[in-house]
Amino acid sequence: MxxxxxxxxxxxxxxxxxxxxxxxxxxxxxxxxxxxxxxxxxxxxxxxxxxxxxxxxxxxxxxxxxxxxxxxxxxxxxxxxxxxxxxxxxxxxRPDEPAPALSGARPQAASAAALAAWESLNERQQIYLGEILRDDRMVETEVWMRRVQRLPVPRPAEWRRLPLTLRSAPSLVGYTRLQERLRARGVHDPGAGPTVHALERRGLVKVSEDTVVHPAVGEVGRVLVEVTRRGRAAARAGLSEPRDPDPPAHLLSEWLWGVLARVANAGPDGLGDDELAGRSLFFIGVGYQTKAGGRPSRGFVDSVPVMAPGDTHVAEYRWRLTQLGRQHIQEYADVYRELYPHVSVIGLDSPPTPAP
CATH class of the missing domain: 1.10.260.40 (lambda repressor-like DNA-binding domains)
Structure with missing residues (x-):
């Protein structure tokens, strides 16, 4: 054909x-x-x-x-x-027009795996995970309101990391919002570390640390938690809420989006022929198809010949974005930021400059 x-x-x-x-x-x-x-x-x-x-x-x-x-x-x-x-x-x-807008996927019932992950937690761990999810939602709403008001918004990789504790006496630095949530549920500070690390071992949250300047004590360490997609699914299942819909079929998986981001971040020079290999090409490389007799790839990247000086012969082949690959990134960059906040595309992930 x-x-x-x-x-x-x-x-x-x-x-x-x-x-x-x-x-x-x-x-x-x-x-x-x-x-x-x-x-x-x-x-x-x-x-x-x-x-x-x-x-x-x-x-x-x-x-x-x-x-x-x-x-x-x-x-x-x-x-x-x-x-x-x-x-x-x-x-x-029609490369010069906005892409047709496809409706998002509908929320689906919780999976058995998500429900099993929730039921494997003890009561304290369930409370922690549920409140982390609720705090994540609150921050998401605050970010949405800032966008509506055209205010600067940090990358999702930053704002989804929620302050859990400050490494100083609460009598001096107070409690974080997440701590206040937990205290309202009758869960207090002792045991916070083992609890969140138990959630981290199960792949339900990620724990990190940084430092901030507090007006009362100066520089102080801070523990941050971020709910993962698996953790969000488990909490939704345990709280009897619909699970997050799968990414729409016209978007890439996190794996393929990461590959496309690598090519984009390489700039005009692209990636060397041996730097992009494996199964990803069957899904996004020009000239490939998913399997024998299967559907063609999406054609987001192409192997382009680079000529030697004097155009005497092809010196090498390099993987570069096709026009459609660039269009796809620009059209759906905001959606991918929300879906996969840890995958960055240079030039697209900087916070907007505040209006003068």
Whole structure:
């Protein structure tokens, strides 16, 4: 099929998907009108042709990412491909427009593993984990309010680290908000260290330390805790709350996002050919596919030849971002910051400069 359509794996456009499905413009438009989104957007062969060729499509809904986002799933069903392939092809075809906005995944019931992790904790550990989760939510709300007010916001990797204790007498430095929460539940300081370290050994929280300047005692050590994705899932399960939804299908896993970040952070020079190997290429490298007969990769990175002086021969190959790879990072950077706060992309993770 690649030879017949002339499209390399990981470089498909919208017209390539239609050709691969063996559909004419009229037939594809007719099938799309069977869906509510197709009728809402008044899909026709003329509009579909304009969409595929990067031309403006008549009608105000076509300029609204929320409206065009409703068409991604019908296109995937008509062409017989995953939604992420349609979204990637759309962004390649129309690189100068905002990507269609896809709705987020719905919360799901707690997994058996998360519930088992919660039930393995004693009562004190459960109280700690539950209050850490509640404090994390409160900080998340405060950060959201700052964003609404266009105030500077630190990276999630910073604000998700919650102050647990100050290494000084409470009579001098007081209690942290998290300590106040625990005290209200009848849990006091003795035993805090062993409790949080027991949670850390189970992979439910991360514990770290830093120093701050307190007006009463000067420089003082501080213990910080951060709830992990596993810990959040366990607490939600134990508190009978819906678990966090899995990342939407059009986004990358933490592993693949980390690989893409490595290439992005390498800058224009990219990574050496031997610095990016393994299974990740089958998911994000141009020319690859997930398995024999499987879906093409997303085409976010490509192996680019670097010529020797005088252009006499290829000196080496280096992995660099494709145009779609750059688009994907820019379009979904904020979402990835929330999902995977420990994975940084240089130039995208700096706090905004305060307005003068």
């Amino acid at each position: 690649d030879a017949l359509t002339g499209s390399e794996r990981g470089r498909e456009t919208l017209v390539d998907l239609r050709y691969a499905a063996g559909l004419t413009l009229d037939r594809a438009a007719g099938l799309l009108r069977d869906f509510p989104a197709g009728r809402q957007l008044c899909v026709s062969a003329v509009k579909l042709s304009a969409l595929e060729n990067g031309r403006p499509v008549t009608g105000s809904p076509w300029r609204d990412p929320a409206s065009t986002g409703l068409l991604v799933e019908p296109l995937a069903k008509v062409y017989g491909v995953p939604m992420r392939m349609v979204l990637d092809a759309w962004m390649r075809t």
